Amino acid sequence: MDALILVDENDTQIGTAEKLAAHQNGGQLHRAFSVFIYNDSGQLLLQRRAAGKYHFGGLWTNSCCGHPLQGEDVALAAGRRLHEELGIHVPLRAAGTFIYRAEDCSSGLVEHEFDHMFIGHWNGPLWIDEEEVAETRWLDPEAVGQWLDREPEKFTPWFPIALKNLEV
Numbered sequence: 712m713d714a715l716i717l718v719d720e721n722d723t724q725i726g727t728a729e730k731l732a733a734h735q736n737g738g739q740l741h742r743a744f745s746v747f748i749y750n751d752s753g754q755l756l757l758q759r760r761a762a763g764k765y766h767f768g769g770l771w772t773n774s775c776c777g778h779p780l781q782g783e784d785v786a787l788a789a790g791r792r793l794h795e796e797l798g799i800h801v802p803l804r805a806a807g808t809f810i811y812r813a814e815d816c817s818s819g820l821v822e823h824e825f826d827h828m829f830i831g832h833w834n835g836p837l838w839i840d841e842e843e844v845a846e847t848r849w850l851d852p853e854a855v856g857q858w859l860d861r862e863p864e865k866f867t868p869w870f871p872i873a874l875k876n877l878e879v
Contacts, residue, residue, distance in 0.1 A: 713730055713778070713780055714727040714728060714729060714730070714780075714781055715727065715728055715729075715730050715733045715739075715741040715742070715778050716741055716742040716778070716779060716781060717733065717739050717740065717741050717742075718740055718741060718742050718825050719740070720740070720810065720825075722742065722808070722825045724742075727781060728741070730778070731765070731820075734765075734766065734820040734821055734822065735819075735820065735821070737821055737823075738812060738814075738820075738821030738822060738823035739823060740810070740823045740824070740825060741778065741823065741824060741825070742778065742779055742785065742824070742825050742827070743776065743777065743778050743779075743822075743824040743825065743826045743827070744776060744777060744778070744779065744785050744788060744789040744792070744826065744827045744828070744829060745773045745775075745776045745826050745827075745828050745829070745869065745873050746773060746774050746775040746776065746789050746792070746793050746803065746828075746829045746830075746831065747773050747774055747806065747828065747829070747830050747831075747873075747877060748774040748775070748793075748797075748799075748801070748830075748831050748832065748833050749830065749831075749832055749833075750832065750833060750834050750849060751832070751834050752849075752851075753851065753852070754849040754850055754851055754852075755773075755774070755849070755850055755851075755852055755855055756774040756797075756833070756837075756847060756848075756849055757771050757772065757773070757774065757847065757848045757849075757850060757855065758771070758772060758773070758774060758775065758796070758797075758844045758845075758846070758847050759771050759772075759844070759845040759846045759847070759848075760772060760843070760844070760845065760867070761841065761842055761843055761844060761845045762845060763842065764843070765818065765820065766815040766817075766818045766820040766822065767815050767822075767867045767868075769845065770865060770866055770867045771848075771865050771866045771867070771870070772866060772867040772869070772870045773870055773873060774793070774797070775789070775792055775793045775796050775797060776792070776826075776869075777789070777792035785827045786803055786805065786827075786829060789803055789827070789829045790803055793831070795840060795843070796839070796840050796843045796844055797837045797838065797839060797840075797844070797847075798837055798838025798839070798840075799833050799835070799837065799838075801831035801832060801833050802831060803829040803830065803831045804829065804830055804831070805827065805828070805829060806828040806829055806830045806877050806878045806879065807828045807876050807877060807878040808825065808826060808827050808828065808876075809826055809828075809872060809873065809876040810823075810824065810825050810826070811823075811824060811826065811868070811869050811872050812824075813867075813868035813869060822868075822869065824869070826869065826873065828873060828876070828877055828878070830877070830879065855874070856874075859871055859874075
């Protein structure tokens, strides 16, 4: 497995850890990214994580997320992962950062991330990696908010935090 970049609260690298180890024993703060893709109608692309994911499987979340590799620019990593999961290449712009910590009760793993957010636009077809993504939906931001209010348990814990901090 790839090593994750451990950081402090200022996103300064302080080390690395194997991916699973970084999510065990309370979780270690590490660098991550979340991508939000919108179409020309202003709809947000949501993905439902594949059930086989090591944590938070089967939950709805932002368009794509992941971790940069050692020495990899975060924006380039976000673009790489977007292509791997959804088969698309789009320009991305930085849209803020936030820190969160969330435990997955079913796996016992903990996400503790310094998350960099990016926004992009896409109107074409998707080529989904089914090992990563169970399904996708385009929804108006208002409908996303209503669904989150109605059924928060269907979403990853970082998704509502990211939406509140997203610099659109």
